[in-house]
Amino acid sequence: GESVGLHLPTLSVQEGDNSIINCAYSNSASDYFIWYKQESGKGPQFIIDIRSNMDKRQGQRVTVLLNKTVKHLSLQIAATQPGDSAVYFCAENRHTGNQFYFGTGTSLTVIP
Amino acid sequence: KAGVTQTPRYLIKTRGQQVTLSCSPISGHRSVSWYQQTPGQGLQFLFEYFSETQRNKGNFPGRFSGRQFSNSRSEMNVSTLELGDSALYLCASSSGTGHREEKLFFGSGTQLSVL
Numbered sequence: 001g002e003s004v005g006l007h008l009p010t011l012s013v014q015e016g017d018n019s020i021i022n023c024a025y026s027n028s029a030s031d032y033f034i035w036y037k038q039e040s041g042k043g044p045q046f047i048i049d050i051r052s053n054m055d056k057r058q059g060q061r062v063t064v065l066l067n068k069t070v071k072h073l074s075l076q077i078a079a080t081q082p083g084d085s086a087v088y089f090c091a092e093n094r095h096t097g098n099q100f101y102f103g104t105g106t107s108l109t110v111i112p
Numbered sequence: 113k114a115g116v117t118q119t120p121r122y123l124i125k126t127r128g129q130q131v132t133l134s135c136s137p138i139s140g141h142r143s144v145s146w147y148q149q150t151p152g153q154g155l156q157f158l159f160e161y162f163s164e165t166q167r168n169k170g171n172f173p174g175r176f177s178g179r180q181f182s183n184s185r186s187e188m189n190v191s192t193l194e195l196g197d198s199a200l201y202l203c204a205s206s207s208g209t210g211h212r213e214e215k216l217f218f219g220s221g222t223q224l225s226v227l
Contacts, residue, residue: 032213034215034216036218041220043118043202043204043218043219043221044155044202044218045218046215046216046217049213049215051213089154089155091155091216093213098143098145098162098167098168098206098208098214099145099157099160099168099170100157100216102154102155102156103154104154
């Protein structure tokens, strides 16, 4: 079946290092992707988005890369800080209106 | 600008009961979506409302229903609660233009526990 999945369920990085969180998707019709950050006790928080006609998009300390050939999405966080510790989700829109399909999430832990 | 507001924050119910959750979207947003989040299934789409009409629906049984009011506020109802309905229910709002590239903004959710 089709799914949005993450390669690693957990990731630990040292403070100051760069983090890379990966996401694989299987629906080639997906044309819009969002990365969300969810801290304990809170709802998902929008981080950055990317359309399928782009390969890369940068925000503040974050970069999203999209490889449509292998259906792979990644989120890069530069100079990771303790406040970045959270669960990160990728979400895809599969041409179904405003409905998004979410990955299972990667838990990022930043070690001081 | 206030964010998405969900009430109540926590709920404890018993099997067989019904529950109603409330969501106030960001001012000016006309679309409200509901998601269920569980440790095993992650975030799953329940339904979306726009202009008081259900515009999209996920694969959940009919026990899950919702509605939207003229001020864009939304409620979702779960009847005949089952233990497996225990989850964090998240509401998300977006502008509602109908364009697929609409950012979803989430509330903090309602944590429902069914005993």
